[in-house]
Amino acid sequence: MIWKGNGATDVETAILAYLAAHPDAADNAVGVQQWWLPRRLVDASLHDVETALAAMTEQGRLTEIRLPDGSVIFASGHAKERNDG
Numbered sequence: 001m002i003w004k005g006n007g008a009t010d011v012e013t014a015i016l017a018y019l020a021a022h023p024d025a026a027d028n029a030v031g032v033q034q035w036w037l038p039r040r041l042v043d044a045s046l047h048d049v050e051t052a053l054a055a056m057t058e059q060g061r062l063t064e065i066r067l068p069d070g071s072v073i074f075a076s077g078h079a080k081e082r083n084d085g
């Protein structure tokens with residue numbers, strides 16, 4: 001694993017592991033930070049989480065869903081396919 005210097009790589013790996021166990025999960029960045037990350041990443045900053053979420057969304061591994069109130073949640077990259085289907 002390549003260390004990016006900000007913890008984003010470890011966070012990305014943890015997010016993918018969480019989604020493998022909970023494929024229908026969706027949450028905002030704070031929820032991902034609080035609930036999706038394992039204890040070993042308890043010190044991951046919100047910046048690290050947001051960086052990982054942005055990179056994973058750009059790569060197509062996550063889907064960004066904008067809610068009617070303007071807030072954003074993130075889900076598996078396959079969530080869009082489920083919603084469009």
